[in-house]
Amino acid sequence: MTSWRREPLRVAAAIVAAVAAVGAFRGSLTVAWHALRAVRFTYRTATFQRHRRCPDCGTKLWVDARLCLSCGHRLAPPP
Numbered sequence: 001m002t003s004w005r006r007e008p009l010r011v012a013a014a015i016v017a018a019v020a021a022v023g024a025f026r027g028s029l030t031v032a033w034h035a036l037r038a039v040r041f042t043y044r045t046a047t048f049q050r051h052r053r054c055p056d057c058g059t060k061l062w063v064d065a066r067l068c069l070s071c072g073h074r075l076a077p078p079p
């Protein structure tokens with residue numbers, strides 16, 4: 001008599017468990033995505049520190065470059 005009454009509860013529990021599993025999976029994906037973005041940001045920050053922009057044409061150059069390869073602008077020596 002009570003078995004058919006408990007069946008919806010089992011279905012509901014299964015749905016809740018599935019939703020929780022999907023949520024945990026998406027949460028882990030979100031964490032991995034943010035971790036990847038953090039790594040990218042750190043890498044780009046470290047990369048930008050090794051470059052500088054030509055004041056004349058804006059080309060990215062090595063920080064110790066003396067001559068712009070794009071426009072020939074002579075750069076001041078790095079500080």
Ligand SMILES: [Zn+2]
Nearest residue numbers: 054057068071
């Ligand atoms: Zn230039």
